[in-house]
Amino acid sequence: MKTNFSLLFYLKKPKNYLKGAVPVYLRITVDGKPVEMSASRKCEPELWNTKAGHMIGTKEDAKTLNSYLDKMKAGVTAAHTALCVEDAEISAEGVKCKYLDKAEKAHTIMEAIKIHNKNMAALVEKEDYAEGTLRRFKVLEKHVKEYLLFKYQTGDLNVRNIDHEFIDGFDFYLHTSKDNDTNTASKHLKNLGKIVRICLRNKWIITDPFFGYKLKSKLVQREYLTAEELQNIAGKKYSTARLTQVRDFFLFSCYTGLSYADVQKLKQTDIRIGIDGEKWLFSYRKKTGTPLAVPLIPVAADILERYKDHPFCVNQNRALPISSNQKMNEYLVEIAALSGIVKTLGNRIAKRTFATTVTLLNGVPIESVSKMMGHTNIRTTQLYAKMLDERVSSDMAPLRQIFASI
Incomplete structure (x- = not known):
């Protein structure tokens, strides 16, 4: 493998240097990546030829130092040549280790x-x-x-x-x-x-093997609940308190866009009065640490009000009594069947429902939706917008009327 290889001797002055001889160092550079090593010799700065990387003069001390440096340079060059002959991957650190007869640590x-x-x-x-x-x-x-x-x-x-x-x-x-x-x-x-x-x-490798590698992806049709399906779940009377409680948690996620982890850690103190004098939810996304500020629509505020005196909420300072994620998903299977929903209910579909049915389809700007969902990049929110055939239909309705009269 052909590499760009160069050597340079230089003086390395210590901090607060005043006068006197300073250490000579050798810089080994391979493909623009340098590593340095001490030559174990010193030289006065005024006697050093920076361009030649040698001591100036013809006296015995100058000849001795320059001869030593030439020998060291030849040894490092030979180490580089040996690595080339071995067809090994060449790096500045590898050349240095080869010269010093040390095995470069191999990382896996x-x-x-x-x-x-x-x-x-x-x-x-x-x-x-x-x-x-x-x-x-x-x-x-x-x-x-x-x-x-x-x-x-x-x-x-x-x-x-x-x-x-x-x-x-x-x-x-x-x-x-x-x-x-x-x-x-x-x-x-x-x-x-x-x-x-x-x-x-960490300099364990010198090139990125993923450079130029294109990851493949396929467009996935992501499901969300329609307004009618949301109403079916909200209006259904369940025979057990546990199903009602899980249903309320699911609906709260649908009307706020919060993930399971974000709702689980939500405290009663996170619900405060916002800039408009109404109740807001102030928190942060556990996944990214992004701040959240979500105005509570009445149905979400009603759910919180319903559980404010629940023993778990009072004792643990939590906004809602949340079961484990596994249990929640088990109960949501029952809720879907009882509500006549053929889609798989879960936190992901709840977040999509907030982004689509609850907000975008009701004219909330995508920038506001992105902020409420805690997205760090609006392109993430745009994925939800692409799903909305209903929005496209409503946007095109005025255009149909214009062209219908032509």
Whole structure:
């Protein structure tokens, strides 16, 4: 592999330097990436030729130093040549290690993933990351380990061996052996890309194997509830208190756009009077830390009022008594069946319903919807707008009337 390789001797003056000899250093640069090493010699700055990288003069001390530096330069150049002959990946650190007869530490992809997941687990405890995000990286760890055994018959691989061939093979493995669809496989590859970029920052690798690699995706038809379906759920009388309670939680998410984690941590003190003198919900998205400010429409405010004296809410300073996510989903299956809803109810469909049926279809500007949902990029909110055939129909209605009279 051809590389741009250069050497430069220079003087490294310490802080608060006044006078006297200073250390001589050698800078090794490979493809623009430098590393330095001490030459274990010193020289007076006024006797140093910066351009030549040598000591000025013909006296014995100058000849001795320059001879030593020439020998050192020849040794480092020989180390670089040896790496080229070995067809090894060449880096400035690798040349330095070769010259010093030290093996450059090889880092592996599984090592990188494990370190990342350990650090993320600590951040999950501090609520800087959601538990679900960590689970996705643990799944990635499992898939990569199994792929290495399947493809390379090994439990680990030097991270420098990650290239387009590895990425394509892993993508194919996810589609075939793991039966992942295109979007799921791309999410795993995106997470792997994050790991690789950390390796790049740590200088474990010198190039990004994902550079120029295009992740694939397919448009997914995301479901949301219509106004009629929302009314069916809201108007249904359930025989047990637990179903009524879960129904209320689900409706609250539909009318505020909050995720399960955000509703679960919502406190009674998060409900305050806003700029318009009405009740607002002030919080932050657990997933991103983005501030939330959502005006409460009457139906959402009524749900909160219904549970303000509930023992759990009073004792735990919570706005709603929330079951575990698993239990909630089990109960929502029953609620869907009893309400005549054929769609799978859950927090995702609740958030989509808020973005579409509750807000966008009622003329709320997309910028306001984006802010209320805590999106960091309005393009995320635009995904919901693309789903709205009803809005397109209403927007085109005046145009139909204009052209009908022509």
